Structures are given as C-alpha cells and as structure tokens.
Amino acid sequence: MNDVRVVRAFIRARGRAPVSWSDRYVSVFTLTVVALVLADPLTSALAAVTAGASQVDPSRLGAGIAVVTLGYAGFLSLARMFGPVVLPAADAAWLLLSPLPRRSVLRRTSAILLAVSLAAGAALSLALFAVLAGSAGHGTLVVVTAVVVGLSAAVGGMGAAVIAQSSPAWDSWLRGAVGCLVVAAVLAAVAGSGPGRHALAAVADAPRSLGAAVVSSSAATALVLVRQAWRALGRIRASSLLATSTRAGHIAAAAVVMDPGALTWAAEENHWRARTLRSRPWPALLSRGAPRPLRAVSAPLATAWHDWRRLVRRPRRSAALLGTAALPALAAQALGGTSPVAVAVLATGALAAAVVCTAGARRDAENPGLARLLGVNARAVLAARALLPALMSAAWLSLALVGLVVTGALTGSWWLLGPLAAPALAAGALRMARRRPIDHSLPVIDTPAGPVPTGWIVWAMTGVDLTVLGCAPLLVALMVRPPVTGALLVAQSVFGVAILAAFLLGARTGVRRG
Amino acid sequence: MTDSIVVVRDVNVVLGGRTVLRDFGLTVARGDVVAVLGLNGVGKSTLLRCIAGLQPQTSGVVGVLDRPPSDDSGFWRDVVLVGDEPAWYPGLTVLEHLELMHAVHGSSRFEVEAALDLFDLEERRDMVPANLSTGQRQRLSLAMALLRPSRLLLLDEPERGLDSAFRTRLAAILTEYAAAGGTVVMATHDLAFARAAVARQVTLEAAA
Numbered sequence: 149m150n151d152v153r154v155v156r157a158f159i160r161a162r163g164r165a166p167v168s169w170s171d172r173y174v175s176v177f178t179l180t181v182v183a184l185v186l187a188d189p190l191t192s193a194l195a196a197v198t199a200g201a202s203q204v205d206p207s208r209l210g211a212g213i214a215v216v217t218l219g220y221a222g223f224l225s226l227a228r229m230f231g232p233v234v235l236p237a238a239d240a241a242w243l244l245l246s247p248l249p250r251r252s253v254l255r256r257t258s259a260i261l262l263a264v265s266l267a268a269g270a271a272l273s274l275a276l277f278a279v280l281a282g283s284a285g286h287g288t289l290v291v292v293t294a295v296v297v298g299l300s301a302a303v304g305g306m307g308a309a310v311i312a313q314s315s316p317a318w319d320s321w322l323r324g325a326v327g328c329l330v331v332a333a334v335l336a337a338v339a340g341s342g343p344g345r346h347a348l349a350a351v352a353d354a355p356r357s358l359g360a361a362v363v364s365s366s367a368a369t370a371l372v373l374v375r376q377a378w379r380a381l382g383r384i385r386a387s388s389l390l391a392t393s394t395r396a397g398h399i400a401a402a403a404v405v406m407d408p409g410a411l412t413w414a415a416e417e418n419h420w421r422a423r424t425l426r427s428r429p430w431p432a433l434l435s436r437g438a439p440r441p442l443r444a445v446s447a448p449l450a451t452a453w454h455d456w457r458r459l460v461r462r463p464r465r466s467a468a469l470l471g472t473a474a475l476p477a478l479a480a481q482a483l484g485g486t487s488p489v490a491v492a493v494l495a496t497g498a499l500a501a502a503v504v505c506t507a508g509a510r511r512d513a514e515n516p517g518l519a520r521l522l523g524v525n526a527r528a529v530l531a532a533r534a535l536l537p538a539l540m541s542a543a544w545l546s547l548a549l550v551g552l553v554v555t556g557a558l559t560g561s562w563w564l565l566g567p568l569a570a571p572a573l574a575a576g577a578l579r580m581a582r583r584r585p586i587d588h589s590l591p592v593i594d595t596p597a598g599p600v601p602t603g604w605i606v607w608a609m610t611g612v613d614l615t616v617l618g619c620a621p622l623l624v625a626l627m628v629r630p631p632v633t634g635a636l637l638v639a640q641s642v643f644g645v646a647i648l649a650a651f652l653l654g655a656r657t658g659v660r661r662g
Numbered sequence: 663m664t665d666s667i668v669v670v671r672d673v674n675v676v677l678g679g680r681t682v683l684r685d686f687g688l689t690v691a692r693g694d695v696v697a698v699l700g701l702n703g704v705g706k707s708t709l710l711r712c713i714a715g716l717q718p719q720t721s722g723v724v725g726v727l728d729r730p731p732s733d734d735s736g737f738w739r740d741v742v743l744v745g746d747e748p749a750w751y752p753g754l755t756v757l758e759h760l761e762l763m764h765a766v767h768g769s770s771r772f773e774v775e776a777a778l779d780l781f782d783l784e785e786r787r788d789m790v791p792a793n794l795s796t797g798q799r800q801r802l803s804l805a806m807a808l809l810r811p812s813r814l815l816l817l818d819e820p821e822r823g824l825d826s827a828f829r830t831r832l833a834a835i836l837t838e839y840a841a842a843g844g845t846v847v848m849a850t851h852d853l854a855f856a857r858a859a860v861a862r863q864v865t866l867e868a869a870a
Contacts, residue, residue: 450766524766
C-alpha cells in the first residue's frame with residue numbers, strides 16, 4: 149500500500165460509510181436500467197443509419213466529415229479549457245501541496261479522464277460510422293475503422309491535452325491542432341459542395357488496405373500519447389493544478405446552485421485576468437464632445453460602449469463566431485435541405501451571436517451597483533445595449549442565409565431577412581441576459597415522458613420565447629420555403645421592431661434582487 | 663426646500679420576523695458627515711439600504727432630498743451608494759472605469775488622472791479590477807463614487823480592506839466633499855476613521 153492509499157483510506161474511514169452490498173446492488177441495477185433504456189433508441193439509430201447508406205453521397209459525406217471534425221475540435225478545446233487534470237477542492241488544498249507522489253495523487257483523476265475519453269470516443273465512433281456507413285460495401289471494416297479511430301482519437305486527444313497541461317510547447321501544438329481541425333472541417337464542407345466531390349468519392353471507395361493502415365496508425369499514436377501522458381502526470385505543476393481545480397470548483401458551485409450563468413462569469417474573469425490591456429479613452433462624441441441637449445442620448449450610449457470595447461478586445465472569438473455562420477449550411481448539406489435541425493441550428497446560432505454581446509446587461513442585472521453609480525436611465529441604457537447584439541446577429545444571420553443560398557438549400561434574396569430579424573434577436577438576447585436564476589421552488593410536473601422541472605423550463609425559455617415570436621415570419625418561411633416577397637420582408641420587419649419595442653417598454657427597471 | 667438632506671422618522675424594519683430597526687430617527691443636514699456605529703447585525707447596512715430606497719421600511723418615514731427614495735435614474739443622479747460588493751464591468755481597465763464615469767456624467771468633480779493619483783491607482787491604471795487586491799478594488803469603487811457629481815454619499819463600511827494611511831486620506835477626502843456642500847452617511851466600525859472625518863457619530867443599539 150503506498151502513501152496516497154493510506155491517506156485516502158484514512159479519509160474514507162472518517163468520512164462516508166464504507167460501500168455496502170446494497171450500494172453495489174443499486175449501482176449495478178442503475179447501470180442495467182440505463183443500458184436497457186438506451187439500447188432500443190441506439191439500435192434504432194444504427195439501423196436507420198445503415199439502412200439508407202448503401203450509396204455514399206459525396207456532398208453528405210463532406211458535410212458529415214466536417215461536423216464530426218468540428219465535434220472533435222470542440223472536445224479537444226473543452227479538454228484544454230477545463231484542465232483536463234483537475235482535483236476536488238479538498239485534494240487540491242491538502243494532498244497536492246504535500247510530499248505525496250503527484251502521479252499517485254492524480255491516479256483517481258486519471259481514471260475519470262480515461263472513462264470520459266472512452267465515452268467521448270464511443271460517441272465519435274458512432275458519428276464516424278454514420279458518416280462512413282455504406283463506403284464501398286466494406287461493412288465490417290467500416291465498423292472496425294469507426295470504432296478504433298473514434299476511440300483512439302478521443303483517448304489520444306485527451307492524452308495530448310494532459311501533456312499540454314505540463315508543457316507550454318505541447319499546449320501550443322494542441323492549440324494549432326484544434327485550428328487545423330477547424331480548417332479541415334471547412335475544407336471538407338467546401339469539397340463536398342462541389343470542387344472536391346471526386347476526392348470524397350475516392351475516400352468512400354478507399355481500398356481495404358488503406359482502412360487497415362488508418363486503424364493501426366491511429367491506435368499506435370493513441371498508445372504513444374497515453375504513455376507520454378502517464379509520464380507527464382508526475383511533472384504537472386502544482387500552480388496549474390490549483391488553477392484548474394479552482395475553475396472546477398466554480399463549475400461545481402454552479403452545478404450545486406444550478407445556475408449555468410455562473411460558469412460563463414468564471415470563464416470571462418479568467419480570460420481578462422490573463423490579458424494585458426491598454427486603456428483607451430471613451431469616444432469624444434460620447435463623452436466631453438456631446439453637447440448638453442444630446443446628453444440624454446450620449447450617456448446611455450457611453451454606458452453601452454463597454455460591450456463594443458469588450459467585443460473589439462476579443463477579435464479571435466468574434467471571427468470564430470462569424471465562422472460558425474457556415475454551420476447551418478453544413479447541417480442542411482448533411483441532412484438534405486432546410487430540415488428542422490438545420491433551422492434550429494440557424495436560430496440558435498443567430499441568438500448566440502446576439503447573446504455574446506450582452507455582458508453589460510447581464511452584469512447590470514446580477515449586480516446593479518455599478519448601474520446605480522452611473523445613474524443613467526435604465527430603459528435608455530437597455531435600448532443602447534440593444535444596438536450591438538442587433539448588429540452582430542444581423543451579420544451572423546445574413547451570412548448564414550447566404551451560406552444556405554450558396555449551397556443550394558435556399559434560393560433568392562434570403563439574406564435580407566437577417567437585418568430584419570435582428571431586433572427580435574437582440575430583444576431575446578437581452579431578456580436572456582436579464583433573467584433571474586432558476587427558480588427551483590416551481591413544481592415538477594409528471595408527464596408521460598417523465599417528470600418535467602418547470603423552473604428549468606421557464607429559465608431556459610426566457611429569451612427564446614421573444615426570439616421565436618419576433619422571428620416567426622422567418623422561421624415559418626424557412627419551413628415552407630416560399631419565394632422571398634415584399635410581404636415576407638415587411639412582416640418580418642414589423643414583428644422584429646414590435647417585439648423589441650414591447651420588450652424595451654415592458655422591461656422592469658426598478659429594484660431587482662436587492 | 664429645506665436644508666435637511668436625509669430625514670428618517672420612527673422607522674421600523676422587520677426582516678424574517680426579527681425587528682432590525684425599532685422607532686429609529688435621524689436627520690442629516692447639508693454638509694454633514696454622519697458615521698453610523700454599532701455591533702454586527704444591529705442594522706447599519708439596513709438603515710443605509712432604507713435611505714437608498716432598496717429596503718422598504720415596515721413603518722415610519724424616510725425622505726431623501728425632500729422626497730421618498732426611489733430606485734430610478736433621477737434619484738441616482740443625486741445619490742451615490744457604495745455597498746459591500748464592489749462592482750465592475752468585465753474587460754475594462756481601472757482607467758476606463760473612471761473614464762466611463764466621466765463620460766456618462768459629462769462633468770466630474772475632478773479629472774480622471776487626478777482621481778488615479780488621489781486614490782493611489784496610478785500604477786494599476788491598465789489592470790482589470792479582477793486583478794486588483796481587495797483594498798485596491800475598494801479604492802476604485804470610492805474613486806468612481808467621488809469622481810462623479812452628487813449631493814449625498816451613502817457608504818457601507820468604506821474603510822473595508824483599506825490600509826491605515828489611506829483611511830486617513832479618505833477621511834480628508836470626505837471632509838472636503840462635505841465642505842463643498844455634499845452630505846455623507848456612512849456605516850463604519852472604525853471609530854478613529856469616523857473622528858478623522860469629523861463625523862457626527864450615531865450609535866445603533868440592537869432593536870430586540
């Protein structure tokens with residue numbers, strides 16, 4: 149028994165009661181029920197995937213590869229963002245800063261990371277199988293390739309993230325790899341929509357030997373990365389582990405109070421803490437340059453200018469956000485036209501583009517101390533704060549609609565609807581930014597599909613409700629796909645402006661949460 | 663228009679079934695500095711929140727600048743509250759927070775550079791508030807509060823996190839503010855600070 153096991157046994161002896169046979173029975177029973185519940189939908193999904201896949205359409209293959217690659221890039225980014233090696237607060241405080249061997253302290257965390265990687269790998273394998281199913285009729289080889297490549301990519305990627313935590317050089321490499329994956333996804337999507345259809349068709353018709361080579365090389369790479377990661381565990385700096393564990397503590401706290409908003413503040417503060425900024429004066433027109441009669445307009449605009457400056461200071465995030473405007477076109481290509489999923493991706497992306505520009509409104513809603521100190525009319529500030537999310541969502545939505553037209557999912561001047569829907573998107577985003585924490589005292593309703601916590605539903609729908617209402621003409625048109633007429637444009641502009649005006653007039657501006 | 667800036671008459675506040683303030687009265691004239699003293703939990707912060715209109719009183723009258731306090735921009739143009747939690751916007755530096763205050767109000771009691779100097783924030787001008795120490799964040803809050811024009815300052819334990827040298831300087835700043843026609847009501851635990859600010863001392867007793 150090594151020292152860490154002695155310490156853990158000591159803690160266990162004074163903490164929770166030892167695991168009894170009934171605890172083990174409950175765990176096994178729960179896992180069995182979960183497996184039984186998931187077996188049917190998973191089998192149906194696999195059957196659906198394989199049934200219609202006797203022939204591979206290069207355009208759908210390209211879009212599918214792009215979606216899988218983006219998903220993998222997201223997995224690597226999340227692993228890098230959250231650590232990935234973290235410790236519970238108590239372990240970070242007491243065991244980390246002790247003479248105990250670091251790798252032993254991190255053994256339990258390593259096991260959890262491996263389990264997470266395997267779960268992610270299973271999802272990746274399923275997605276890969278869905279994309280490759282039907283390739284040249286190599287049924288068994290496709291299954292083996294999808295499973296091995298998916299699991300190797302996830303486990304190897306997690307290994308690389310662990311190494312990156314202890315080595316700045318590896319961290320740079322990993323960041324570069326994520327960037328390359330995003331570029332590859334874009335190339336695959338573009339190739340599928342025309343210029344590279346032959347290349348994708350060749351992938352679909354690849355010989356068995358190439359598949360075997362890919363399987364063996366990915367498995368070998370993953371093994372090497374895991375071995376290196378195991379070695380790196382002993383070298384991870386305590387400062388890095390303390391930082392990631394503090395972040396994990398924020399996440400745990402947010403999970404306990406079930407307020408996902410707390411997570412974004414933790415990430416936001418961490419981002420600015422690590423940056424060196426150069427102060428810039430406020431635009432003269434919004435400060436000393438504004439004549440006295442215009443003060444009623446310039447003061448709210450000066451307050452809202454904070455959101456503009458924050459956006460300009462994160463150019464890469466803004467560029468990435470605009471880059472995601474290609475996702476609806478990808479989804480439409482992968483799923484064959486403007487399906488409900490593609491429309492949902494479009495609406496979610498447009499709303500997300502508006503939401504990232506509402507940090508000021510969120511901060512004022514959660515801690516109104518600074519807003520009171522500024523002493524500016526709250527409704528006027530809210531109106532001024534609507535400008536940036538409206539502009540951002542208009543740009544995003546127009547780009548996304550252009551993408552759908554270019555890939556042939558839509559025809560006509562659909563991009564015009566982007567700016568017209570923007571006011572409703574801004575209203576929805578601001579309403580979302582000002583929503584209260586989840587009210588867990590609201591009742592849980594029993595439905596045939598299971599219990600529904602209304603507090604969560606109300607919280608999740610706050611903001612989405614206004615967006616759906618204000619974008620109703622656009623959303624209906626996307627499902628029906630009529631030609632873009634003047635009547636549609638007028639209807640969308642009236643809905644958008646009316647929703648924003650109603651939101652601004654009805655917004656509560658007095659005492660909120662103390 | 664009277665010379666009384668704050669009038670609190672026979673105020674009772676009950677929170678969670680417990681009486682926090684009982685028949686409390688206070689009148690603060692223009693140019694006064696009032697220090698509210700007392701043990702933890704006797705209602706100092708509650709009194710400040712009543713005066714700011716953020717805590718409705720169970721009974722009694724609270725008047726600020728000849729009207730009941732209200733949480734609207736007209737009220738906050740005259741009244742400044744520095745509470746227990748310093749607030750800041752993400753992604754703005756110390757200097758930009760002061761610039762923001764200056765830009766919004768058009769005029770200010772002193773220049774932004776002078777505020778940096780007065781509140782010992784010159785070397786922290788390009789830092790985000792999250793990277794400041796507790797005392798430096800408190801100084802930033804006070805600098806923003808005192809930079810903008812106002813008629814009444816409500817300060818909840820303004821000495822929190824400040825070193826003794828800066829407490830003395832803050833006392834002088836508050837005295838100057840009052841001499842220029844402003845009014846200060848502050849809750850504090852630091853008797854020496856209250857004396858240095860030449861404050862009228864009001865000691866709260868437990869209501870129960």
